[in-house]
Amino acid sequence: MSGEGAAGGGWTGALRRRATRALPPDKLLPDAQPAYMASWIYVFGVLTLAALMIVLVSGGVLALKGPAWWHVSGTGRYVNSLHLWSVELFMFFMVVHLWGKFFMAAWRGRRALTWVTGVVCFLVAIGTAFTGYLVQQNFDSQWIAGQAKDGLNSVGIGAFFNVLDFGQMLMWHILLLPFALGALTAWHVLLVRLRGIVPPIDATTPPATPPAPAATREAAG
Amino acid sequence: MKRRHRRPSAPDPAAFPTRTYDLLKEFTIASAVVALLTVGLAAVFSSPDVKPVTLASWARADGTDFTATAVTELGGTSTTATYGPPYNHTPDAAQKIGPVSLQNAAGVRIRVDTANDFVLRPLRQAPEPPAVTAALTTWTAAAPARQRAWTSAYSDALAKANGAAPARGDFGPVPVLVARLRELARAGALDGQLQAQGTFYQTDYTRPLLFLSDGSHLESLARAQHLKGDQWGMMNETGNYPGQAWLWLYTFWYQIEPFKSSGNADALIWAVMALLSLGLMLVPFIPGVRSLPRWTRVHRLIWRTYYREQAVERGRRA
Numbered sequence: 001m002s003g004e005g006a007a008g009g010g011w012t013g014a015l016r017r018r019a020t021r022a023l024p025p026d027k028l029l030p031d032a033q034p035a036y037m038a039s040w041i042y043v044f045g046v047l048t049l050a051a052l053m054i055v056l057v058s059g060g061v062l063a064l065k066g067p068a069w070w071h072v073s074g075t076g077r078y079v080n081s082l083h084l085w086s087v088e089l090f091m092f093f094m095v096v097h098l099w100g101k102f103f104m105a106a107w108r109g110r111r112a113l114t115w116v117t118g119v120v121c122f123l124v125a126i127g128t129a130f131t132g133y134l135v136q137q138n139f140d141s142q143w144i145a146g147q148a149k150d151g152l153n154s155v156g157i158g159a160f161f162n163v164l165d166f167g168q169m170l171m172w173h174i175l176l177l178p179f180a181l182g183a184l185t186a187w188h189v190l191l192v193r194l195r196g197i198v199p200p201i202d203a204t205t206p207p208a209t210p211p212a213p214a215a216t217r218e219a220a221g
Numbered sequence: 222m223k224r225r226h227r228r229p230s231a232p233d234p235a236a237f238p239t240r241t242y243d244l245l246k247e248f249t250i251a252s253a254v255v256a257l258l259t260v261g262l263a264a265v266f267s268s269p270d271v272k273p274v275t276l277a278s279w280a281r282a283d284g285t286d287f288t289a290t291a292v293t294e295l296g297g298t299s300t301t302a303t304y305g306p307p308y309n310h311t312p313d314a315a316q317k318i319g320p321v322s323l324q325n326a327a328g329v330r331i332r333v334d335t336a337n338d339f340v341l342r343p344l345r346q347a348p349e350p351p352a353v354t355a356a357l358t359t360w361t362a363a364a365p366a367r368q369r370a371w372t373s374a375y376s377d378a379l380a381k382a383n384g385a386a387p388a389r390g391d392f393g394p395v396p397v398l399v400a401r402l403r404e405l406a407r408a409g410a411l412d413g414q415l416q417a418q419g420t421f422y423q424t425d426y427t428r429p430l431l432f433l434s435d436g437s438h439l440e441s442l443a444r445a446q447h448l449k450g451d452q453w454g455m456m457n458e459t460g461n462y463p464g465q466a467w468l469w470l471y472t473f474w475y476q477i478e479p480f481k482s483s484g485n486a487d488a489l490i491w492a493v494m495a496l497l498s499l500g501l502m503l504v505p506f507i508p509g510v511r512s513l514p515r516w517t518r519v520h521r522l523i524w525r526t527y528y529r530e531q532a533v534e535r536g537r538r539a
Contacts, residue, residue: 029244029245030242030244031241031242031243031244032239032240032241032242033239033240033242034234034237034238034239034240035237035238035239035240035527036237036524036526036527037240037242038240038526038527039523039524039525039526041523043247043251046247046248046251047251047254047255049248049251050248050251050252050254050255050256051255051259053252054252054255054256054259058259070270071270077267077268077270078263078264078267080268080270081262081263081264081266081267081268082259082260082263083268084263084268084462085258085259085262085263085266085268086255086259088262088463089255089258089259089262091466091467093255095467100523102504102513102514103514103517103519103520103523104514104520104523104524105511105514105515105520107504107505107511108230108231109230109231109232109233111231111505112505112506115502115504115505116502116503116505119498119501119502119504120502123498123502126465126467126468129465129467130465133458133465136270137273138269138270138271138272138273138459139271139272139273139274139442139446139459140269140271140448140458140459141273142273142274142430142433142439143439143443143446143448143454145426145430146430146433146434146439147450147454147455150487151487151490151491153304153306153307153324153487154315154316154323154324154485154487154488154491155316155318155323155324155487155488155491155492156306156323156324156326156327157327158307158327159306159307159327159328159329159330159331160327160330162307162331162425162427164425164426164427164430164431165424165425165426165427166424166425166426167424167425168424168425170424196233196234196235197234198231198234199231199232199234199237200520200523200524200527200528201514201515201520201524202515203231203232203237203527203531204232205232205233205236206236206237206238
């Protein structure tokens with residue numbers, strides 16, 4: 001209500017104010033970045049996101065048509081191939097991104113949670129890919145399930161997470177794990193936007209200077 | 222008490238000079254590049270799809286192995302029958318990490334009785350020739366020790382015969398039972414029986430997969446596809462495809478001692494990988510490890526433009 005002033009709006013208003021204070025639009029969708037952000041290694045984060053999008057879209061088409069479709073249809077086989085290769089690219093980009101961030105010590109400056117969510121994303125992605133291999137319904141699935149059960153059973157996980165149960169693995173692969181991966185990725189990206197790009201190791205705060213003209217700024221980048 | 226303010230370990234990025242950057246444009250270009258790469262790779266290399274093994278194809282291709290496995294399932298000596306949790310209670314079968322057995326702690330939650338589930342029930346559910354009915358009656362009436370003696374003697378005779386007809390011996394009703402089971406398997410009936418388990422809809426393949434895994438047929442096919450553990454198979458898939466290359470470290474431990482020859486290898490390697498994963502997650506908090514990036518100096522390469530400009534700036538000031 002207008003009578004409640006700037007602090008009004010109840011829980012919703014409080015959440016909105018907190019969100020816009022932490023991540024104002026120009027920080028959420030920036031059109032400028034620190035000039036030190038000038039290396040090919042930065043590209044791998046966005047490449048990982050792009051590959052994830054293709055993984056989700058190709059997986060969505062496979063889900064629409066059902067798990068047996070790709071075995072009996074040429075188009076289905078091609079969509080399955082898109083899914084396989086986008087996963088391979090996704091994992092490759094993510095590993096390069098992870099190593100890049102390690103060598104940048106990107107957890108500095110209150111960014112530890114960004115690192116932790118990134119590593120958890122990596123581990124959840126491994127689980128998602130693994131369940132994907134289990135639900136292919138071919139020889140690979142049979143063999144991988146037969147071998148993986150021993151590892152999981154040896155630590156008690158197999159009693160609850162049965163890799164020989166196709167139905168259970170399909171649900172994990174197309175619902176639970178993608179949901180977890182999507183939520184973690186969103187959290188990770190928001191943390192990146194919130195804390196900004198980590199400055200170079202041993203960099204010190206530059207002395208305050210009057211803002212340079214736009215052309216000069218671009219030339220410096 | 223005065224609160225101590227720690228110096229931040231990195232300055233605020235907002236204090237640095239900036240350059241123009243288009244987030245949406247970068248994402249669009251990246252998406253287009255990845256989409257093109259994916260479309261190209263999928264068109265050129267496709268994806269592997271080797272047909273699954275069925276109980277029918279196994280019994281037809283390697284009847285000797287099928288029969289030998291069926292005898293061990295009936296006698297309770299197969300890998301699954303002696304597995305322990307989560308399938309059954311078998312003393313000392315569970316793996317341990319030191320004194321702790323998480324496998325035992327989780328308990329038996331997917332109960333599998335190999336003699337009944339894999340052999341006797343399918344035989345009873347199928348139309349029974351009189352000889353099979355008589356064999357089932359004899360088997361059920363016999364004491365467990367007698368049953369074990371029959372299956373053990375028949376297993377030995379099969380091994381000695383090496384694929385030929387075994388020598389005569391006191392095998393009780395075992396040859397009749399497993400011969401009928403092989404007939405059912407060859408006809409394709411056993412696949413349906415093990416999957417259906419009395420229901421119409423079915424998505425759980427635990428029992429047929431366990432039966433298949435107990436034989437050596439599946440294993441020999443896997444070896445031909447370089448999928449065995451000693452072939453780093455965990456990170457491979459059928460054909461010449463990259464597979465799960467990211468599992469290289471997990472499969473690496475299986476290749477070296479003390480894991481390679483340990484009866485608790487699976488549990489120990491899980492523990493090692495859990496610890497390493499936790500370590501990777503907590504790198505920012507581990508002294509020494511968190512300083513590795515500074516010591517390796519790879520960051521000098523990543524931010525070479527920044528460091529070069531800083532050096533020029535320092536030189537100018539000097």
